[in-house]
Amino acid sequence: MALERTLSIIKPDAVAKNVIGEIYARFEKAGLKVVAAKMKQLSRQEAEGFYAVHSARPFFKALVDFMISGPVMITALEGENAVLAHRDLMGATNPKEAAPGTIRADFADSIDANAVHGSDAVDTAKVEIAYFFAATDVLSR
Numbered sequence: 001m002a003l004e005r006t007l008s009i010i011k012p013d014a015v016a017k018n019v020i021g022e023i024y025a026r027f028e029k030a031g032l033k034v035v036a037a038k039m040k041q042l043s044r045q046e047a048e049g050f051y052a053v054h055s056a057r058p059f060f061k062a063l064v065d066f067m068i069s070g071p072v073m074i075t076a077l078e079g080e081n082a083v084l085a086h087r088d089l090m091g092a093t094n095p096k097e098a099a100p101g102t103i104r105a106d107f108a109d110s111i112d113a114n115a116v117h118g119s120d121a122v123d124t125a126k127v128e129i130a131y132f133f134a135a136t137d138v139l140s141r
């Protein structure tokens with residue numbers, strides 16, 4: 001087992017549904033601790049930079065448009081195998097394929113409005129946490 005950090009974003013659809021607390025409760029029950037958090041309205045430039053890896057994909061504009069459609073909750077989570085643990089809680093990208101009981105199965109409406117983002121690897125988690133938080137704003141506990 002490895003103590004890891006991952007970057008979690010509650011996307012505009014789930015913030016609008018007022019389920020921030022329900023989603024955070026799932027993280028806590030799974031042993032993940034919040035070590036940094038903020039609510040933010042992303043600018044187009046910030047969203048494009050965050051999802052730059054997808055810039056050549058056909059869904060890129062829809063993804064960015066969606067991510068700036070309202071405020072998001074950005075959190076760094078820490079725990080054993082945090083990256084995979086968080087992705088297991090999220091479920092598959094397309095909510096139609098997400099396993100019952102996952103966040104996307106329960107709260108997502110479509111592949112675009114899919115409630116949450118999670119880092120896909122420890123290395124990308126480091127880059128994504130640094131994208132939104134200064135090192136001094138991440139507080140291990």
Ligand code: RTP
Nearest residue numbers: 059063092093111112113114116117118119120
């Ligand atoms: P995320 O990065 O947001 O946590 O989602 P993910 O790893 O499950 O999926 P990823 O492949 O990284 O895609 C990022 C987001 O782009 C949208 N997407 N649309 N129409 C499509 O085929 C398609 N594929 C991906 C989704 O909103 C996905 O969360």
Ligand code: MG
Nearest residue numbers: 117118119120
């Ligand atoms: Mg991804």
